[in-house]
Amino acid sequence: MQYIVSVDIGTTTIRACLYGKSCNKLKVAEEKVDIEISGQDEWELRVEIAPEKLLEQFIRVVQSVLKDVSAEDSVAMALCCQRNSFVFWKKSTGKPLHKIVCWNDARARKSCEDWNGSVFIKMLNAGGSFLHFFTRMPRFMAAKNLKFLSAMVTHRALVTLETIPGHKALINDNDLGFGCLETWLINRISVSDNYLADASNISSTGLYDPYINGYNNVIIKILGFPTSILAPICDSISSKELCFIKESFFGRKIPISAILADQQSALYGSGGWDLHDVKISLGTGTFVDMNTGNKPHASMNGLYPLVGWRMNNTPVYIAEGNDHDTAVLLKWAGEIGLFENVQDTSDMAFAVKSTNGLLFVPAFGGLQTPINDGLACCSFMGLRPDTKKVHMVRAILESIVYRVYQIYQTMMDEVKPTKTSKIRICGGVAHNDFVCQSISDMLNCEIERVTDGGLVACRGVALLAGVQLGLWKEADLPNMISIESVFKPNADSRRVLVKTFPLWLQAVKRSTKFY
Template structure:
């Protein structure tokens, strides 16, 4: 049989990876290119669209060459970072601006203005009143609607306000909006397709997962023109083939999906209540709720997990924006010299010696919901050593997630026995064991850290008929380690005491940037 090699591409925030897998699930090759992030001003984080496109093509060609196969033998599957977008001219494909990434803060003032506006407060009150009457979870979610910097919403509003060329081009119907997946599909198709997959659309902030369409309020309240938005399609949509000019041969595209959804699929979280935690640049907690859309008033939010074979699966998601970024900061500050040694250094001391760290470079999300919190250490004294500080940093990542987990437990009746983890920070044994100890559940770490790519591979293989059932995929997924909670009750009690003290430290850092 031909076309039995899968090229799975993951376009992340910091890197672009492509992995070649055969029909037995064996990895033949892997290639990686670092994403060139641009920082034109403080708080601005951009990517050049043409450079990203070139790098994606390059990494695919490199991985195919390393696998010693022909481009004619591959099936292409793609996952992308969410919330990052650009706009471009319909007539000549020229971008109006760079990709504005999900980490970009240029619209922070707009976000705060809108969240505190009379209009938004009225909207929330109206939604809550409707919820009391109807008990519809859609209105419960609306009652706590809060626009976030990580969503595309206000960054797109900022673009529409601040790039003059756009206004005239919109009047001439010469503008296309797209997240990373949309741009890549547009380029791969030679400009013929202006589409986005449903999981990326769901994460923009202005796609309504309850009714599965672009939100009406985005047009009426924020003046986002619907005409510039792409068509929303399923994850196993008939994406067609790459234009012959791209690789010299039309390569079939079988799957497009967002990174968090791909990692859920790669973790084989197919059933109701299955939980995956990505410990990457940020922490993302995702729970499979099947056909149930979960409305929350506490900061958890519903997303489309995937739509495959016309079957829709929803997630509950909660996020902490600072995880791997905290480790990167500690590296740049010289606190940690090598991320791989941080676990051993943290374990080399019995405790933090009263030192606590608050990870809030991007504020504190649910359930605290404080964008004005500060980051920092508290409790430093003459006896404090680097090991104590490193342990405090790693503990803060776990404690921050514990808040999110407790919120999930409060809002659902899920009986959780274990969680699947992935992402770079999941390689840290100290973090994994502390998670198991404080949550009182098993933590499953896979043998591969590239779970996002694994998810793309699985979906592409199912679509192509290489694998027939999801049970086959479960057999292919191997675990590296299972971290079990300590049977010593004093360990749990000590964890909770430290967690309680950390919460007191958090209180000291709240609303710091509102203080005069």
């Protein structure tokens, strides 16, 4: 029998799912990722993971789901990872040279601010504007709006590289490995020490140019990034296995058949294969992704043109908007005593007709698309003597809804889809009925919640691996997606949300440029 073990290395959880021949879920194992946070202020925030510990967790969760699989059965692996978390290592020993630097680490925030205020960026923006005016080419629009972000890999990697003793000698000796999680992990566990970077993962790093389907050598050279350490970009799946895992890890030589970044995998696992399909993920952060087909979208307001997946060197592109703070808001709210069980928050929000004038700005990590202000602060506004915990909980949940609405509306305004697309929602916070219903109300669209939404990224890359293995065809995929619930707009609750939205925008304005 053929099995697929799908591993999702997320920001807060690492999990392995075992799937059967029809992509039926057989077993799940997961562990919490140990995130190390340090730093004295917003400009020096360090968010890191111990790489050897993460590798041990990877081995344990895979071993757990495989322990009852017969040696005679075939097993392939599908891998999806959190994006933009990276590490440098010594190739000759495989030893990491520092802790994994996570995507929300802020060590390069000042470097990004300095570059964005530099004469060079202003000239690049002006040149892009000039060329776009005459050519109307999307690539020049991207140059017109280029800004470096701390969430990108480029500046965090350069800042980290300077702290590694002897890094120049390692580069000269071709002994310095560098990559995001899929590159590091595959180099560490594969039979041939494969050195590769998946297209969907590399596309969000700031090192990739979607308009040429390859590394952005212009930006790389301007920044002084060492090109010799960059891994070759590979397809998400190919006609044969991408690599094999050493037998010493799991007692068998397992092929890796598919690799995707986590949000792209969630889009695939939600059934977002058609042009202008939309997936909303509500997990650690909020991610809204739209399938844009064979064309990368150039945005004026912070949408990112990324590779969804790539086959035969041909990408399917997506436009993505995001917000860093979603599940973390509820974790914090629980820790300060606003509720005892996060599962109660939906009923708490439904129990009151409004927030009683209270507004919440969800900006622990700044505000992303389309506001794009890394210096915004989190805030409650409109507190009154009669404000209750239920009002505070509802205000927090409404802020998640409003951020989704802002991102979605930006997509509608910029991409201008020509047909009504399916909109599907997944992720841990998507279990909250109030949030899902309110998103449906604000978007004034039907929202479909995917079954097992917390596992949709695991399932997405497993579905892709099954295509590579010949277990099913792409034409079979629509019948393999299950919808748990459908939320339809409610006119009465929509009126309340729409009425509050302009006031919330005022609160956002007062919270921007705070630090």
